Amino acid sequence: MSRILFVCLGNICRSPAAEGILRKKAKDRGLDLYIESAGTGGWHVGDPPDARMIKTAGKRGYKLDHLRARQVELSDFYTFDYLLAMDLSNQGDLLAMAPPNRECDIRLFLDFASSSERETPDPYYGGDAGFEHVLNLLEQGAEGFLDHLEDESG
């Protein structure tokens, strides 16, 4: 069973949404995955996802209200097979703290998507359209990532 950690900055907008989306889409395909999310920053540790993201994702059938933010920790580099970053800054932070003997893949999530965008933009300071856009990108990322896992397992 693959173990996947989504990583953004605050762990209250993008990465918890990615977690909820992948969990649902994996279940729909009958794939058994272990999925969590975390932030590189610690400002929101213990908080639920942003209310705007809970609402926007909820309308698409993704339930996020039970999730609580946590910060990336060293053990994550050994626990998970994939650390999937939302943007290049998150990926850079992960690469900077990665222990040399880690075996996990540290990738940009949207590198698995068919979208032309590589980074999932931070919707925190924007309006509702930003949240919808993030969900569109994350849904594409999730489909592409699940295709990748299915290809890998043959």
Ligand code: 4NP
């Ligand atoms: P996220 O968005 O990284 O998608 O969870 C953010 C949420 C909060 C902050 C930054 C980004 N913040 O600075 O508080």
